[in-house]
Amino acid sequence: xxxxxxxxxxxxxxxxxxxxxxxxxxxxxxxxxxxxxxxxxxxxxxxxxxxxxxxxxxxxxxxxxxxxxxxxxxxxxxxxxxxxxxxxxxxxxxxxxxxxxxxxxxxxxxxxxxxxxxxxxxxxxxxxxxxxxxxxxxxxxxxxxxxxxxxxxxxxxxxxxxxxxxxxxxxxxxxxxxxxxxxxxxxxxxxxxxxxxxxxxxxxxxxxxxxxxxxxxxxxxxxxxxxxxxxxxxxxxxxxxxxxxxxxxxxxxxxxxxxxxxxxxxxxxxxxxxxxxxxxxxxxxxxxxxxxxxxxxxxxxxxxxxxxxxxxxxxxxxxxxxxxxxxxxxxxxxxxxxxxxxxxxxxxxxxxxxxxxxxxxxxxxxxxxxxxxxxxxxxxxxxxxxxxxxxxxxxxxxxxxxxxxxxxxxxxxxxxxxxxxxxxxxxxxxxxxxxxxxxxxxxxxxxxxxxxxxxxxxxxxxxxxxxxxxxxxxxxxxxxxxxxxxxxxxxxxxxxxxxxxxxxxxxxxxxxxxxxxxxxxxxxxxxxxxxxxxxxxxxxxxxxxxxxxx
Numbered sequence: 001x002x003x004x005x006x007x008x009x010x011x012x013x014x015x016x017x018x019x020x021x022x023x024x025x026x027x028x029x030x031x032x033x034x035x036x037x038x039x040x041x042x043x044x045x046x047x048x049x050x051x052x053x054x055x056x057x058x059x060x061x062x063x064x065x066x067x068x069x070x071x072x073x074x075x076x077x078x079x080x081x082x083x084x085x086x087x088x089x090x091x092x093x094x095x096x097x098x099x100x101x102x103x104x105x106x107x108x109x110x111x112x113x114x115x116x117x118x119x120x121x122x123x124x125x126x127x128x129x130x131x132x133x134x135x136x137x138x139x140x141x142x143x144x145x146x147x148x149x150x151x152x153x154x155x156x157x158x159x160x161x162x163x164x165x166x167x168x169x170x171x172x173x174x175x176x177x178x179x180x181x182x183x184x185x186x187x188x189x190x191x192x193x194x195x196x197x198x199x200x201x202x203x204x205x206x207x208x209x210x211x212x213x214x215x216x217x218x219x220x221x222x223x224x225x226x227x228x229x230x231x232x233x234x235x236x237x238x239x240x241x242x243x244x245x246x247x248x249x250x251x252x253x254x255x256x257x258x259x260x261x262x263x264x265x266x267x268x269x270x271x272x273x274x275x276x277x278x279x280x281x282x283x284x285x286x287x288x289x290x291x292x293x294x295x296x297x298x299x300x301x302x303x304x305x306x307x308x309x310x311x312x313x314x315x316x317x318x319x320x321x322x323x324x325x326x327x328x329x330x331x332x333x334x335x336x337x338x339x340x341x342x343x344x345x346x347x348x349x350x351x352x353x354x355x356x357x358x359x360x361x362x363x364x365x366x367x368x369x370x371x372x373x374x375x376x377x378x379x380x381x382x383x384x385x386x387x388x389x390x391x392x393x394x395x396x397x398x399x400x401x402x403x404x405x406x407x408x409x410x411x412x413x414x415x416x417x418x419x420x421x422x423x424x425x426x427x428x429x430x431x432x433x434x435x436x437x438x439x440x441x442x443x444x445x446x447x448x449x450x451x452x453x454x455x456x457x458x459x460x461x462x463x464x465x466x467x468x469x470x471x472x473x474x475x476x477x478x479x480x481x482x483x484x485x486x487x488x489x490x491x492x493x494x495x496x497x498x499x500x501x502x503x504x505x506x507x508x509x510x511x512x513x514x515x516x517x518x519x520x521x522x523x524x525x526x527x528x529x530x531x532x533x534x535x536x537x538x539x540x541x542x543x544x545x546x547x548x549x550x
Contacts, residue, residue: 005049027051169181246279311341318501320347
């Protein structure tokens, strides 16, 4: 008795929804084959024991479907002893899976009948034939998959939407790949961004969204399954806040975003392209949200929420005037349970400390007051620009000395190379090689130093203190400082203050001017040269203003 299990499969939902399509045709052909066998043998030996219908299942995934799990169980208990299919690729398009399938057939002593291809699995030629046929089927599937990937990438490069449901937008049925704004959901998205910027916590944003009656997007899948709206959760809100689609941008190769982009082929590199739909969020709001998300993740603290004390002089901004060691923020509790905050020297032999509020208030007040001292600023401008011009001859002399040494190093190395044949023996070749390596290293150091020196000379030639610019910067500081969040106040101070040094009797404040390249001055130090005196004040983000207060 042939107890037949009929395997029927189509790859897409569209094929599965067609009542008169491939599924019905396959079933009709298999039933006709059973009737033919019974008529030919003159008795009813072939019976249908079960149908295993795979609707919208890819050939690479058929063996992991619930229908095949049911088939294998029926084979195990003896309900099915013969498998019928119309073609090999209806069973699978994976060589590995198909060979495992044949092992299952052998294990349970189940016969296999395919209407399109005739073969004998008991012979080596038959097994070879099946393997080749399955390899071709797998190749066809991979080619189709590759074409789909390329088409999807090409559409993404043009800023088109490649499918899925996005809250805030609806798919435009008339223009494939285009989205149009859903006005009701637009308010939801904008509320989520505003709320997160205000509270700085995804969990709190979730609570406020749900309290205000907002819910996730309702939609129907390709298979017609309806997903109703639900309350927001952490992940659903996080996806909204991180989604560049709301900025009208399309992310390409997002899964490769964290990889080293230089090591990836061009088609796998992460990038952003302009999308074809309208943005829901302005760029400032979106960038501020991304900054807060990153800040909160790295510090494990809500950057918008005031902590017990913001140490605006941490991270090397404050140094001990007694031993020049870095000072760091600390806190303690008095005997009456009152919390106090201070900065303490990191040097265990010094441990000089002073109240945090006192030193921070002084520095902030000094920066604020500087805006009103026009005459003081003018004097500093004049002194700084004068010292910048005095520094130029020394910088040019240092550059000439380095260029001369570089030429000597090159000539000496070339001389060794020219005499290599006559000088190199088994005994001294290794010493010649070491000497050339040493010269090469020295050449690299000098070339790096020359690059840095050129930068300094260019800055001296180009940069001069703009009194009006600096006065406007100080006015802006006074205008916005009190209205900023704690983390923003610290960052604004970071932009102005290079460092401060404090002792019992003296306070020194250095405002930013320009950068001094440590590689250059380390090299000059080995030549016995002395660094020119640091200017009183140099302009811009990288200044080195030094103001003394006693």
